[in-house]
Amino acid sequence: MLDAPAWRGHLAGQHVDVRLTAEDGYQAQRSYSIASAPEDPTLALTVERLADGEVSPYLCDVLAPGDELELRGPIGGYFVWQLPPSSRVLLVAGGSGVVPFRAMLRHRLASGSPAEVRLIYSARSLVDVIYRSELEQLAADGALDLSLVLTREWPEGWTGPRGRIDRSALGELAWPPAASPLVYACGPSGFVETAANELVALGHEAALIRTERFGPTGT
Numbered sequence: 140m141l142d143a144p145a146w147r148g149h150l151a152g153q154h155v156d157v158r159l160t161a162e163d164g165y166q167a168q169r170s171y172s173i174a175s176a177p178e179d180p181t182l183a184l185t186v187e188r189l190a191d192g193e194v195s196p197y198l199c200d201v202l203a204p205g206d207e208l209e210l211r212g213p214i215g216g217y218f219v220w221q222l223p224p225s226s227r228v229l230l231v232a233g234g235s236g237v238v239p240f241r242a243m244l245r246h247r248l249a250s251g252s253p254a255e256v257r258l259i260y261s262a263r264s265l266v267d268v269i270y271r272s273e274l275e276q277l278a279a280d281g282a283l284d285l286s287l288v289l290t291r292e293w294p295e296g297w298t299g300p301r302g303r304i305d306r307s308a309l310g311e312l313a314w315p316p317a318a319s320p321l322v323y324a325c326g327p328s329g330f331v332e333t334a335a336n337e338l339v340a341l342g343h344e345a346a347l348i349r350t351e352r353f354g355p356t357g358t
């Protein structure tokens with residue numbers, strides 16, 4: 140949670156650039172999606188710690204309450220929540236790619252949007268599922284059609300989908316192309332590339348697919 144006194148508001152799906160400056164003047168900058176809805180009282184980011192990363196371990200392990208951060212934003216006008224004519228929105232997330240979707244899901248509830256939303260979320264294991272209780276609660280309330288896809292580890296008796304997202308998984312879990320959902324895909328570059336390409340191969344219109352790539356690696 141960040142206290143951003145001069146914040147002028149944002150749209151669900153936008154991100155900020157966080158800039159860190161060391162005492163010797165060295166600077167590093169990374170982008171982070173805004174996790175909170177425009178209606179939330181505070182600004183929230185959710186950072187996944189990459190063990191060999193430069194910035195994420197600092198933000199997760201070192202940054203403490205009271206510290207200051209330099210933020211630029213909100214940024215982005217394309218990967219933002221918009222109601223499609225069919226009012227069906229398909230969210231496809233890999234890892235921390237779920238962060239902007241949390242803002243979108245909260246915004247949908249707060250704004251009373253009638254859109255039907257389905258989330259296909261690929262994570263290594265259940266422990267790696269970010270916002271698990273919030274997402275499961277939305278699903279239990281009938282406010283979200285949630286498919287968790289586990290790629291590396293799953294609990295005994297897990298009956299949900301496993302393995303990397305591919306054409307057959309998307310064919311089973313996504314709405315059919317005839318339903319014309321507006322699709323948002325977000326996560327590591329390789330994941331997003333695969334998801335978008337396979338949805339197009341299944342017959343979804345490329346013009347209805349919006350993508351946001353978080354980094355250079357695959358799932």
Ligand SMILES: Cc1cc2nc3c(=O)[nH]c(=O)nc-3n(C[C@H](O)[C@H](O)[C@H](O)COP(=O)(O)OP(=O)(O)OC[C@H]3O[C@@H](n4cnc5c(N)ncnc54)[C@H](O)[C@@H]3O)c2cc1C
Nearest residue numbers: 169170171172185186187191192193194195235238353354
């Ligand atoms: C628009 C946008 C929004 C983003 N939102 C979020 C967010 O909400 N939460 C979040 O945790 N991250 C988010 N990211 C990713 C974030 O900007 C950083 O790339 C990430 O935190 C890694 O930074 P680092 O300095 O720790 O790692 P680096 O020092 O940059 O890289 C360390 C290693 O990790 C690899 N790597 C870099 N980025 C990723 C990645 N995303 N996934 C897997 N491997 C990677 C690099 O190839 C390298 O091997 C977003 C990126 C973009 C472009």
